[in-house]
Amino acid sequence: MGLVSAIQSGTGQRALKAASFLIYLTAIVLVLPGFISWVHRLIFIGYGLFILWVIRDKSANNKSGDADPEIIPGKNFWTALLIFSLLYLFLGRLYMFIRYGASPLGYDTGFYWQYFRLIIINGNIGTAVGSHLTYSSWFPLGFLGLPALTVIHLLHVFHQLLTAGALYFLLRSLPLRKYSFPISVLGVFLFALSINQFMAFWWMFYKQLLAIPFLLLAMGLFFRRSIIAIPVAGLAAAIHLSSAIPLGLALIIFITIQLLICVAKRHLPEKEFIYLILAGLLGSILFIALKGTADIHYYLTLFLKYKGLATNARSWEIEQIRGLFIPFTTFRLNALFYLPFALIGILQLRRFIETRLTERTLLIPITFAASLILVSFPFIHQTRSLIFFDLLLIILAAAPIFHFIKNFRRERHGTVLLGLLCFGFVAFTSRVIWNHEPQLYAAEAAELRVLERQGTAEDLRKIDDYVMVVSSLYTPWAYAFTGFGPTIVPGWLTWDKWDLKMWEEFWFKANNDRRLQLLQMYGDHVIYIFIGEHQLKQVNTPRLKEFIETDPHFTRFSPHIWKYTPHLQDTDSPTNL
Amino acid sequence: MKKSQLKKISAIFALILIGLFLLFKTWLPDRGAFLLAIGMPFLYFLPGFLITKAFFRSGLDQIETIFLALLFSLMLSHLGIYIVEETTRQITRSGIAFTVIAINILAALTYLVSRKQLSPARLLTRLRSKLYKHD
Numbered sequence: 001m002g003l004v005s006a007i008q009s010g011t012g013q014r015a016l017k018a019a020s021f022l023i024y025l026t027a028i029v030l031v032l033p034g035f036i037s038w039v040h041r042l043i044f045i046g047y048g049l050f051i052l053w054v055i056r057d058k059s060a061n062n063k064s065g066d067a068d069p070e071i072i073p074g075k076n077f078w079t080a081l082l083i084f085s086l087l088y089l090f091l092g093r094l095y096m097f098i099r100y101g102a103s104p105l106g107y108d109t110g111f112y113w114q115y116f117r118l119i120i121i122n123g124n125i126g127t128a129v130g131s132h133l134t135y136s137s138w139f140p141l142g143f144l145g146l147p148a149l150t151v152i153h154l155l156h157v158f159h160q161l162l163t164a165g166a167l168y169f170l171l172r173s174l175p176l177r178k179y180s181f182p183i184s185v186l187g188v189f190l191f192a193l194s195i196n197q198f199m200a201f202w203w204m205f206y207k208q209l210l211a212i213p214f215l216l217l218a219m220g221l222f223f224r225r226s227i228i229a230i231p232v233a234g235l236a237a238a239i240h241l242s243s244a245i246p247l248g249l250a251l252i253i254f255i256t257i258q259l260l261i262c263v264a265k266r267h268l269p270e271k272e273f274i275y276l277i278l279a280g281l282l283g284s285i286l287f288i289a290l291k292g293t294a295d296i297h298y299y300l301t302l303f304l305k306y307k308g309l310a311t312n313a314r315s316w317e318i319e320q321i322r323g324l325f326i327p328f329t330t331f332r333l334n335a336l337f338y339l340p341f342a343l344i345g346i347l348q349l350r351r352f353i354e355t356r357l358t359e360r361t362l363l364i365p366i367t368f369a370a371s372l373i374l375v376s377f378p379f380i381h382q383t384r385s386l387i388f389f390d391l392l393l394i395i396l397a398a399a400p401i402f403h404f405i406k407n408f409r410r411e412r413h414g415t416v417l418l419g420l421l422c423f424g425f426v427a428f429t430s431r432v433i434w435n436h437e438p439q440l441y442a443a444e445a446a447e448l449r450v451l452e453r454q455g456t457a458e459d460l461r462k463i464d465d466y467v468m469v470v471s472s473l474y475t476p477w478a479y480a481f482t483g484f485g486p487t488i489v490p491g492w493l494t495w496d497k498w499d500l501k502m503w504e505e506f507w508f509k510a511n512n513d514r515r516l517q518l519l520q521m522y523g524d525h526v527i528y529i530f531i532g533e534h535q536l537k538q539v540n541t542p543r544l545k546e547f548i549e550t551d552p553h554f555t556r557f558s559p560h561i562w563k564y565t566p567h568l569q570d571t572d573s574p575t576n577l
Numbered sequence: 578m579k580k581s582q583l584k585k586i587s588a589i590f591a592l593i594l595i596g597l598f599l600l601f602k603t604w605l606p607d608r609g610a611f612l613l614a615i616g617m618p619f620l621y622f623l624p625g626f627l628i629t630k631a632f633f634r635s636g637l638d639q640i641e642t643i644f645l646a647l648l649f650s651l652m653l654s655h656l657g658i659y660i661v662e663e664t665t666r667q668i669t670r671s672g673i674a675f676t677v678i679a680i681n682i683l684a685a686l687t688y689l690v691s692r693k694q695l696s697p698a699r700l701l702t703r704l705r706s707k708l709y710k711h712d
Binding site: 139172213214 | 612645651668669
């Protein structure tokens with residue numbers, strides 16, 4: 001008896017179900033990070049099993065043929081949920097600006113601010129700034145006089161709304177039977193409440209978060225058999241190549257499997273398959289036409305240099321090569337609410353999405369598998385792949401959540417419990433957003449702005465004075481907020497004269513004379529040293545702090561800035577801001 | 578489209594424009610804010626809307642249509658400005674205005690071609706009917 005007939009038989013079906021259950025249980029157990037206590041672990045396993053039971057219960061009823069009448073909320077309910085989700089997304093993203101002022105987001109804002117300045121002043125993107133396509137939308141707004149931070153942040157929030165829209169379109173493009181609308185709305189709801197997506201927004205991954213809606217759009221168009229999928233995918237790859245890697249990998253795997261099937265069965269490829277190859281080729285050609293080979297060369301060099309693994313980088317480079325985003329353990333904790341649903345979604349895909357093995361919808365599980373590999377091992381840009389992976393989890397979780405709601409509402413008090421569950425999810429995400437602090441506080445930004453030169457006699461900072469940060473966390477901020485003047489930062493910009501060993505001596509060693517020697521390498525320049533609030537809270541350089549606070553060469557310029565004067569006789573009296 | 582529906586859409590559109598104007602007024606003088614608010618639909622909505630209507634005759638709900646319009650417009654504006662910038666190596670305000678106009682015209686032509694409004698046979702039929710009317 002062949003494998004296929006064994007599977008088709010009742011015994012085979014039961015064996016498959018048992019295997020699926022075992023995989024689910026193992027995944028539920030393994031998904032929690034090691035530091036979680038056994039009590040919490042048991043609660044989560046119970047939660048996972050409960051979800052599986054609720055969803056399985058309905059399918060059992062269907063088989064017996066006496067299924068209860070469906071009690072699904074009406075269209076108005078789903079429309080209201082969609083409006084709520086979009087509003088929550090919009091307000092959740094705006095909230096940081098309302099509470100913390102003009103620059104509440106993460107590290108990369110300062111870099112983009114610098115790029116914006118260069119681009120608008122020069123009137124072209126130039127070779128100094130990579131990824132041409134990303135920045136071209138800054139011109140219309142920048143030329144009319146909108147400030148840099150306003151343009152960058154407005155577009156950043158706008159791209160989030162577009163991602164929600166693209167996700168909705170993608171889910172609507174899947175063969176989800178008559179439940180397409182509510183499932184798509186649930187997808188948007190999950191996206192709006194996803195803490196991982198909020199984190200990606202907060203970290204200011206501008207290019208990646210611009211590429212992602214186009215990737216989702218390309219997938220949606222692909223499922224609808226539209227030829228526009230090709231230019232859209234090419235554009236997304238040209239904006240941020242590393243975001244398109246899971247999809248590219250999935251396409252390669254899909255084509256290879258199809259080819260192997262063709263060879264094994266000795267028949268010519270189907271039309272569908274030829275379309276896929278052509279789509280891949282045309283997308284690649286478009287990508288190269290838009291970007292040139294520079295991006296491919298960059299990633300290839302990076303890949304060869306570290307043999308594909310971030311762990312092969314030098315110790316201080318590992319986090320950067322990994323992608324400077326939350327670790328996989330934190331990601332899993334953030335996604336705990338919908339993780340069991342996503343697991344059920346992938347294990348029982350054929351139950352939720354009408355699909356045959358040869359159809360295009362198979363691209364979703366293959367993309368999921370490719371992404372899972374990329375995020376599970378310390379590959380280059382491992383943590384950045386998490387952002388797209390989270391979206392795949394949301395896509396897979398939406399249909400099981402809908403079936404969960406559908407089945408749960410048939411039970412007594414089910415609606416109340418569902419409401420409580422939903423409220424808990426909203427409250428938890430809101431709490432995370434509420435407690436999330438900016439990297440640079442408005443007061444710190446104001447202190448740095450005092451050092452910006454206006455070219456007048458009243459300028460506090462003279463033309464040859466330096467600004468210094470002793471933690472790379474504040475690098476882009478200090479450089480941008482002080483007006484892009486001479487800034488000494490660890491390992492970046494041309495003004496830094498120290499190597500890592502010298503920086504380590506400056507940060508950690510007990511020898512203050514050596515510190516003064518190092519500062520003397522900058523000659524007779526006055527240096528304004530900025531130490532931010534986060535750095536002051538987690539003092540891992542107590543000797544440096546003590547040195548700055550006690551050495552007579554230093555005076556406190558403002559709460560977070562100390563002024564270093566090379567010659568003691570020139571020391572000014574402290575200025576209170 | 579019904580008259581009442583048209584009125585409703587116009588009112589929403591006007592409200593959005595006023596909202597944009599008030600938003601931009603935070604950073605810009607009246608003239609700049611007005612120009613930007615008026616330019617926004619041509620930059621971020623209209624071309625994408627026409628492309629969506631050209632390529633998807635049915636099967637889209639209103640929400641999909643709106644988001645596809647925004648996404649395609651963003652894509653076209655990125656590509657258009659990028660091509661002009663790369664060709665001229667120096668982009669100016671007039672260059673951007675030209676690009677936005679060109680994108681909108683191309684999108685409108687695509688829409689008309691897809692609806693067979695620009696086919697010679699259709700144009701001839703229209704001309705003929707008009708001529709007969711005048712007779």
